[in-house]
Amino acid sequence: MGVKGFVEGGIASIVAGCSTHPLDLIKVRMQLQGETPAPTGAVQNLRPALAFQTTSVTAPRSMNIPSPPPPAARVGPVAVGVRIVQQEGVAALFSGVSATVLRQTLYSTTRMGLYDMLKQKWTDQDTGKLPLVRKISAGLIAGAIGAAVGNPADVAMVRMQADGRLPPAQRRNYKSVVDAITQMARGEGVTSLWRGSSLTVNRAMLVTASQLASYDQIKETILQKGLMKDGLGTHVTASFAAGFVAAVASNPVDVIKTRVMNMKVEAGAAAPYSGALDCAMKTVRAEGPMALYKGFIPTISRQGPFTVVLFVTLEQVRKVLKDF
Numbered sequence: 410m411g412v413k414g415f416v417e418g419g420i421a422s423i424v425a426g427c428s429t430h431p432l433d434l435i436k437v438r439m440q441l442q443g444e445t446p447a448p449t450g451a452v453q454n455l456r457p458a459l460a461f462q463t464t465s466v467t468a469p470r471s472m473n474i475p476s477p478p479p480p481a482a483r484v485g486p487v488a489v490g491v492r493i494v495q496q497e498g499v500a501a502l503f504s505g506v507s508a509t510v511l512r513q514t515l516y517s518t519t520r521m522g523l524y525d526m527l528k529q530k531w532t533d534q535d536t537g538k539l540p541l542v543r544k545i546s547a548g549l550i551a552g553a554i555g556a557a558v559g560n561p562a563d564v565a566m567v568r569m570q571a572d573g574r575l576p577p578a579q580r581r582n583y584k585s586v587v588d589a590i591t592q593m594a595r596g597e598g599v600t601s602l603w604r605g606s607s608l609t610v611n612r613a614m615l616v617t618a619s620q621l622a623s624y625d626q627i628k629e630t631i632l633q634k635g636l637m638k639d640g641l642g643t644h645v646t647a648s649f650a651a652g653f654v655a656a657v658a659s660n661p662v663d664v665i666k667t668r669v670m671n672m673k674v675e676a677g678a679a680a681p682y683s684g685a686l687d688c689a690m691k692t693v694r695a696e697g698p699m700a701l702y703k704g705f706i707p708t709i710s711r712q713g714p715f716t717v718v719l720f721v722t723l724e725q726v727r728k729v730l731k732d733f
Contacts, residue, residue, distance in 0.1 A: 414529075417730060418521020419514060421723035425715045426513040431502035432711030433509070435489050437570040439704035440667045442484075443696045486707040497573045505569030508562050508586035516559025520617050521723075523551035528625075544622035552617030556610040561602035563609055565589035567670040579673070597674065608666035608685050612659050619658045624651035624720055644721050652716030656709040661701035663708065665689050 426433075484492070493501050527547035532539045556563075565586045572580050583589035593601045628647040637643045665688050672681045682688035692700050 413730060413733065414525030415518055415522030417723060417726045418525065419518030420726050421719050422513040422517030422521060423510060424722045425719040426509045427506060428718055429711050429715040430506050430509050432707055432714070434502060434504060434570045435486050436704040436707040436711055437567060437667055438489050438574055439486060439707055440664045441571055441574060441671060442703060443700065486710065493573065501573055504573060505566045508566035508569055508589065511586050512559050512562035512566055515562055516555045519558050520551040520555030520613065523554055524548055524617065524621050527551065541622065541626050544625055545618045548618030548622045549614045552613035553610050556613030557606065560606045560609050561590055562586060564602060564604055564670045567667055571671045605666050605669040608662055608669060612662040612666055615658045615662060616655045620651050620655040620716060623654045624648055627651060641721065644724050645717055648717045648720035649713050652713040653709060655716065656705065656712040660705050660708050664701050664703055665692065668692065
């Protein structure tokens with residue numbers, strides 16, 4: 410029965426991941442908006458977003474310090490999507506899809522299978538019920554283990570999705586997820602494949618606990634109160650609500666994870682961020698607290714459909730494999 414849970418979860422996750430990949434790509438591009446590393450030797454002016462207006466001091470002409478460039482205009486998800494198609498072509502919307510398949514195969518298959526195993530193990534055999542606290546605990550454990558297993562594919566996916574926003578000379582131009590992982594291991598060391606792993610684990614714990622536990626809880630509540638029968642309508646309603654909960658809980662960690670994974674570390678130079686906390690502090694100081702919710706619209710736009718496709722597919726796969 411344990412293996413069956415992994416197979417069911419894996420199939421549903423791959424279908425959901427591939428079908429919503431363009432929305433995930435747009436989310437990553439939006440999360441990187443405003444992240445403009447200073448040129449080598451330049452003085453970067455990071456003004457707190459909530460600072461009061463102060464009188465500027467004019468530098469002597471002899472210092473010849475260039476004025477900081479005006480901040481780039483931030484655009485919405487539709488504009489980002491249109492820009493990607495115009496500049497890179499329609500196929501660019503599926504940049505990194507091979508990494509998505511690998512990520513769902515490793516990460517989601519593991520977390521879905523483990524969650525199902527823990528849920529079955531912890532369910533009261535007499536009443537057939539599992540308290541919400543135990544559902545959340547199962548999600549936290551399953552998410553952490555799944556994220557640790559799938560982190561290399563996650564790093565590759567973020568980099569492949571973000572590559573198109575870089576100048577041509579700075580692009581990594583990975584041919585596939587295998588090529589991405591190989592180049593990272595050779596050029597930056599094997600440990601680079603687990604860059605941002607603490608963030609990945611934290612995010613996965615939040616997503617899995619909020620997504621899977623809330624889906625089960627909402628579905629049970631709907632059925633117990635007789636609001637709807639156990640069918641497509643119930644599955645869609647419960648899964649969309651679960652997607653919203655997961656998006657709200659995970660977006661800040663997701664923004665920091667994206668930036669840490671995408672940072673380019675030059676040999677002999679200091680990394681843009683020393684870690685997750687440093688990235689969070691620099692992001693908030695430079696762009697304001699709400700920068701942690703950058704990409705929230707595409708996140709919920711992606712998380713909602715992803716969760717709906719995930720659980721609707723999962724319920725159908727369970728019916729097909731019921732007798733196996």
